[in-house]
Amino acid sequence: MVRGEGVEIMDLLYSLLYLLVFPGIVFLFFFSLFVQYLDRKVYARIQRRVGPPFLQPLADIVKLASKEDVVPSNADRLMFTVAPLVGLAAIFAAFMYLPIVSVTGLHSFEGDLIVILYLLTIPTLAMFLGGWYSGNAFGQRGGMRVASLLFSYEIPFFLALLSPALIEGSWQMGTIVTRTTTHPLAILVTLLGFGIALIALQGKLERLPFDIPEAETEIVAGPLVEYSGRRLALFRLARDAEMVVGSGLIVAVFLDGPMPMLITVQPWSWVWGALMFLLKTLFVILLLILMKSAVARIRTDQMISLAYKWLIPLALVQMLIAILVRFMGWL
Amino acid sequence: MAHVKIPIGPQHPALKEPENFTIVLDGERIVDVDIRIGYTHRGIEKLMETRTYTQNLYLVERICGICSYAHVCNFTQNVEEILGISIPKRAEYIRTLFYELERLHSHYLWLGVAGHEIGFDTLFMYTWQDREVVQDLLEMISGNRVNYAMNAIGGVRRDVSDEQKKKVLEGMDYLEKRTQYYKEVALNEQTILARAEGVGILKPEVAKRLAAVGPTARASGINVDIRRDDPYASYQETPFEVITTDTCDVLGRVVVRVLEIFESIKIIRYLMEHLPAGEITMKVPRKIPEGEAINHVEAPRGEDIHYLRSNGTEKPERYKIRTPTLANLPSIAEMLKNSYLADVPIVVAAIDPCMGCMDRVLLLKEGKDHPELIEWERLRAYAMKWYAEKGWK
Numbered sequence: 001m002v003r004g005e006g007v008e009i010m011d012l013l014y015s016l017l018y019l020l021v022f023p024g025i026v027f028l029f030f031f032s033l034f035v036q037y038l039d040r041k042v043y044a045r046i047q048r049r050v051g052p053p054f055l056q057p058l059a060d061i062v063k064l065a066s067k068e069d070v071v072p073s074n075a076d077r078l079m080f081t082v083a084p085l086v087g088l089a090a091i092f093a094a095f096m097y098l099p100i101v102s103v104t105g106l107h108s109f110e111g112d113l114i115v116i117l118y119l120l121t122i123p124t125l126a127m128f129l130g131g132w133y134s135g136n137a138f139g140q141r142g143g144m145r146v147a148s149l150l151f152s153y154e155i156p157f158f159l160a161l162l163s164p165a166l167i168e169g170s171w172q173m174g175t176i177v178t179r180t181t182t183h184p185l186a187i188l189v190t191l192l193g194f195g196i197a198l199i200a201l202q203g204k205l206e207r208l209p210f211d212i213p214e215a216e217t218e219i220v221a222g223p224l225v226e227y228s229g230r231r232l233a234l235f236r237l238a239r240d241a242e243m244v245v246g247s248g249l250i251v252a253v254f255l256d257g258p259m260p261m262l263i264t265v266q267p268w269s270w271v272w273g274a275l276m277f278l279l280k281t282l283f284v285i286l287l288l289i290l291m292k293s294a295v296a297r298i299r300t301d302q303m304i305s306l307a308y309k310w311l312i313p314l315a316l317v318q319m320l321i322a323i324l325v326r327f328m329g330w331l
Numbered sequence: 332m333a334h335v336k337i338p339i340g341p342q343h344p345a346l347k348e349p350e351n352f353t354i355v356l357d358g359e360r361i362v363d364v365d366i367r368i369g370y371t372h373r374g375i376e377k378l379m380e381t382r383t384y385t386q387n388l389y390l391v392e393r394i395c396g397i398c399s400y401a402h403v404c405n406f407t408q409n410v411e412e413i414l415g416i417s418i419p420k421r422a423e424y425i426r427t428l429f430y431e432l433e434r435l436h437s438h439y440l441w442l443g444v445a446g447h448e449i450g451f452d453t454l455f456m457y458t459w460q461d462r463e464v465v466q467d468l469l470e471m472i473s474g475n476r477v478n479y480a481m482n483a484i485g486g487v488r489r490d491v492s493d494e495q496k497k498k499v500l501e502g503m504d505y506l507e508k509r510t511q512y513y514k515e516v517a518l519n520e521q522t523i524l525a526r527a528e529g530v531g532i533l534k535p536e537v538a539k540r541l542a543a544v545g546p547t548a549r550a551s552g553i554n555v556d557i558r559r560d561d562p563y564a565s566y567q568e569t570p571f572e573v574i575t576t577d578t579c580d581v582l583g584r585v586v587v588r589v590l591e592i593f594e595s596i597k598i599i600r601y602l603m604e605h606l607p608a609g610e611i612t613m614k615v616p617r618k619i620p621e622g623e624a625i626n627h628v629e630a631p632r633g634e635d636i637h638y639l640r641s642n643g644t645e646k647p648e649r650y651k652i653r654t655p656t657l658a659n660l661p662s663i664a665e666m667l668k669n670s671y672l673a674d675v676p677i678v679v680a681a682i683d684p685c686m687g688c689m690d691r692v693l694l695l696k697e698g699k700d701h702p703e704l705i706e707w708e709r710l711r712a713y714a715m716k717w718y719a720e721k722g723w724k
Contacts, residue, residue, distance in 0.1 A: 047456035208450055209522050215450065215673070296522040297450025299673045300359070 015106065023100040023274065025092060031278075032240035033057040038282070039243070039289055046293040057240075064233035072226050074135025083133070084227075084234035087126030091241045094119035097173065098248045099257040100277050101270035104174040111171045116249055117158060123242050124150055124204070127213070130235070131223025142222020145213040145300060146206075152307030153203030153210070159315035160197040163322035164190050164253050177257040181264050187254075189325055193318040194254045196311055198284070201246045202291055203303070205239065209295040210303055247284040248277065255280050334362060339675055341370045346679070348686035352663075359671050364664040369693030371686055379650040384410055384484060384619060387647065392478045394652065395688040397440060399478050400433045401630035402637070402652070402688075407482045408563060409639040411615075413622040414484075419610045420565075422486035427564040428499075428602050429473075429481055430628070431595045435506065436465040437631035438588045438595075441683045442513060445585065448676040449526040454516065461509045468502050471495060486612030496603050503596045510592045517585050527582035531666035531678035534579055541661040545633020546591065547682045549575045550583035557629035571598050584681045618645050630655055632683045656682065656689035 018024055036057040044051030071077050094116045097105040105112070124146060131143030165171055167186050168179050180187050203210040214222035227235055251257055257280070258273030265272075298306070324330070335356045341349035349370040355363040375394055379387050392403040404426055411418060439462040446454030466476045472495055473479035481487050491499075517523055533543065538551040548555055556573040558566045574590040576583040621643040627636045633655030642648040659682040666678050697704045705713075 047453050048460055049456060211450065212673075293453045294520075295451065296446065296454075296520070296526055298522055298525055299671055301671070302525055 018106050019096070024096070024106075028092060028095050028241055028244065029237070032237060032244050033061070035244055035282075035285055036236075036240045038285065039240075042286070042289045043293055046290075061233050061237065064228075064236075065230045067229035069230070070228050072135050075226060076133040076135070079129055079133035080226075081231065083126045083130030084231050084238060087123035087130075088234050088238040088241065090119045090122035090126070091238055091245050095241070095245050095248070098245065099173050099177050099252050100248070101258060101273045102268075103177050103257075103259065108172060108174045112173050113161070113165055113171050113176070113253070116173075116245075117161065120204070120242065120246065120249070121150075121154060123238055124154075126238075127206075127223050127235070130227070131213075131225075134223070134226035136226045138221075138225045139223055142213045142225065146223060148300065149203070149210070149212060149303060152304050152311075153200040156196050156307060156311035156315045157200035157204060159312065159319055160193040160200060161249070161253050163193045163315075163318045166319065166322040167326050169326065173252055173257075177252055177259050178264075180256050180261050181259070184262050186325075187261070189321060190254060190318065192314060192321075194250070196315050196318065197250050197254065198287055198291070200311060201250060202288055203307075204246060205243055205288070207288065208292040209298050211297055212300055212303060215297055243285065243288070244281065247281045247288070250284055251277065251280040255284075337672070346686075348684070350684075350686050350690075352667075352675070352679070354667070354672070354675065356672060359673070361667050361670050361672065361675075364667045366660055366664055367693070368660070368686070368690055370690070372690040372692050373687065374692075376650050376652060379647055381646065383617075383645045384647065385617075387650075388482060388484070389478075389480065392480065395654070395685055396477055397437050397685065398433060398630040398632060398635070398688075400429050400481070401628050401635050403482050404430065404564070405626050405628050405635060405637040406639070407484050408626045408628070409624040409637055410484050410619060410641075412624040412626065413619055413639065413641055414615060416485060416613065416615065418486045419613060420607045421490075421609045422611045423565040424602050424606050425487045425491055425611065426482070427566065427569065428491070428599060429469075429479065430564060431598045431602070432465055432469055434595045434631045435592060435599075436462050436469070437683075438592050439465065441588060441631075441680075442517075442585070444683075445581075445677065445680055448680045449523070451520075451523065454513075458513065461506065464502050464505060468499055471498060483612055485615040486610070488612070490611050491606065496606065499599065499603055503599055507593070507596050510589060510596070514589050517582075517589060523585075524582065526674075526677060527585060528578075528580060530581045530674050531584075531670060531681055532579050533662055533666050535577075537665050538579075538662060541665060542658055543633075543662045544655050544658045545629070545631075546584055546587045547633065547659050547662060549573070550587045551579045552577040555634075557627055557634050561627065563626070563628055565602070569598050569601055581677055581681045618643065619647075632656060632685065633658060652688075654685065654688040656685045657691070659684070660689070 020026060034057075037052065037054060040056070041051040071080055097107065097112045097116050097119075099105055128143045128146045128150075131139040131146065134140075164176055164179060164186065167183065167189065168176050170176065202208075206213050214224060224232065224235060248257075255261065258277040259268065260272075260276065337354045337356055339352040339354055340346045341351050351367040351370065353365040353367070354361055355365075375390065379390060382390060387406065388403060391406040392399045394402045439458050443455040443458035443462070446452065446458070469479060470476050472491055473481045473489055481489060533547070533551045535552045538548050538553055543551065543553070544555070552575055554573060554575050557563075558571070559573055571594045574587050574594060576586050578586070619641045621641060623638075623640050625636065625638045627634050629635075635655055636653040638649075638651040639647055640649040663679055663682060663684075666681075667675065670678055695701050695704055697706045697709070
């Protein structure tokens with residue numbers, strides 16, 4: 001065997017391992033289930049309930065997958081089936097670009113931040129289409145709410161995440177995750193953006209106080225009302241995975257992802273990187289859970305005015321600060 | 332934009348009980364509301380005519396699963412009025428204690444339901460856990476959590492011991508602390524204010540015209556409370572304040588109920604400290620003389636009216652019940668006008684509706700108002716004719 005070939009096979013094996021096992025599909029699957037468990041358990045404990053046992057999310061998936069396959073007769077069979085799959089696939093694809101064990105994901109290039117942001121909007125679209133084509137009045141009403149709220153969280157989310165990139169002068173995740181070692185003060189400058197991104201992510205995930213599309217007491221479960229069995233399982237898994245990827249993105253952009261903050265440690269092994277990533281992601285998720293447990297659901301009009309009166313102007317201020325800081329060379 | 336008609340109910344997740352609200356929408360704004368009841372009538376009034384007074388004690392208690400005591404007490408007051416007896420002082424105090432414990436757990440329950448309707452499930456879980464304190468006290472004294480079976484005609488069935496008195500007072504200390512906390516949450520949490528302030532407006536003159544009762548009326552600034560205006564049990568000698576607000580919105584209804592919890596705690600403390608000694612029940616005849624009586628009490632949801640006509644036998648001749656929800660229903664239509672569709676659950680919940688207790692039979696007559704209806708006789712004749720035309724027998 002020629003030496004070069006061996007290296008190529010090792011590369012291929014490494015890529016496959018990365019893609020399929022760690023930190024790829026298998027890891028994301030189990031981590032998403034764990035995050036769902038954490039979400040439910042902590043929420044329950046805050047509400048003084050007992051909460052689910054550790055394996056409950058897995059048991060739910062297995063149970064849903066073994067249920068009868070139902071497509072309502074009014075529904076568009078193709079769209080109804082494809083919607084959850086596309087949503088889930090987009091999130092798993094976005095996950096591959098996240099820096100988890102080292103400064104880059106599986107693949108890294110100038111502009112991968114934009115690609116992740118793009119991929120993360122697809123689940124929302126899938127949710128809208130799934131609700132719209134389910135042929136149910138509540139599903140369509142919920143789908144419309146999903147679509148009409150899209151701009152009120154996507155714009156602030158984009159603006160907030162782009163400001164650290166502006167300071168670093170790069171759209172590449174690999175450059176952004178080491179930003180606090182090169183510019184330690186940048187962490188203070190983008191604190192506002194971090195808060196906005198958190199609130200917008202909560203809206204993106206349709207969690208309280210922004211769970212307007214599936215407001216149980218108003219429109220039952222919104223877009224998901226006709227979904228059951230394995231399709232529902234896919235949508236729920238997509239929701240949990242979106243929480244992981246969304247939090248992971250905020251961690252990568254604002255909190256240096258798998259890297260230690262403020263200092264450089266050499267050599268930084270992938271085990272430490274993965275641990276760092278997990279810890280920081282769980283921290284962000286904990287903030288999301290706390291936000292959810294302390295508020296009531298607001299109305300559509302209130303959410304839109306919150307976004308356009310507060311979140312977007314504040315995000316623009318954050319961008320302005322970022323631009324000033326970069327071009328005046330204050331860091 | 333064209334108006335859209337949306338039916339809310341009889342089956343809808345926002346309604347715990349089946350009733351129909353047909354809502355006319357202009358975009359997300361509500362233009363008009365039509366309320367139709369009659370989906371959950373249970374025929375209790377008719378059933379009461381077939382049972383003895385003692386059996387009826389237990390039937391009346393089952394009108395409502397929350398304010399069961401208001402109903403059973405109203406019934407016993409009616410019977411005692413016809414008998415012309417006044418029950419022992421100690422029994423009166425114990426009845427008042429139960430009235431107020433019931434108001435406590437009813438208001439706690441409502442606060443949780445209101446939280447749930449606007450998606451604030453943490454508040455829901457908190458209040459329902461604290462409500463258990465009241466339920467435990469009720470169980471300790473009466474042996475039951477919901478239908479206490481505490482009343483007998485001529486008194487009450489169980490006494491309150493000194494040890495129980497102490498436990499009730501301890502429970503009140505705990506609840507007072509918790510209620511203080513809920514008051515702060517309800518008045519300061521921004522998302523609650525966003526959903527409750529200025530929502531479901533009911534102006535005082537409209538509330539008066541539509542005969543709103545209880546906390547719904549008091550939140551519109553109408554100073555009415557049967558406990559003070561026409562005292563029964565031992566309310567004459569019990570000091571308490573009638574709570575009103577003038578905000579006329581859902582937030583006002585929250586505030587009135589939360590502040591009423593404090594008043595109930597005050598009343599219960601007074602009762603426990605001044606509980607007179609003596610008998611708790613007296614002997615009464617099984618047959619009730621001929622006569623008529625009408626009584627009203629302040630149930631947690633508002634004025635509850637009971638009417639009894641007896642004919643000298645051991646069963647009532649006619650019994651009539653008007654629960655507070657029926658009095659408050661017309662106000663809902665007024666409150667919903669100009670609200671958003673998303674406000675329907677909380678506005679409906681704000682009167683603390685109890686549809687099953689309130690419901691009436693709806694008789695529809697065939698005619699041009701209801702072209703879809705066909706009366707039994709005509710349907711039968713139509714069927715005979717149809718079969719005859721086919722040549723079938």
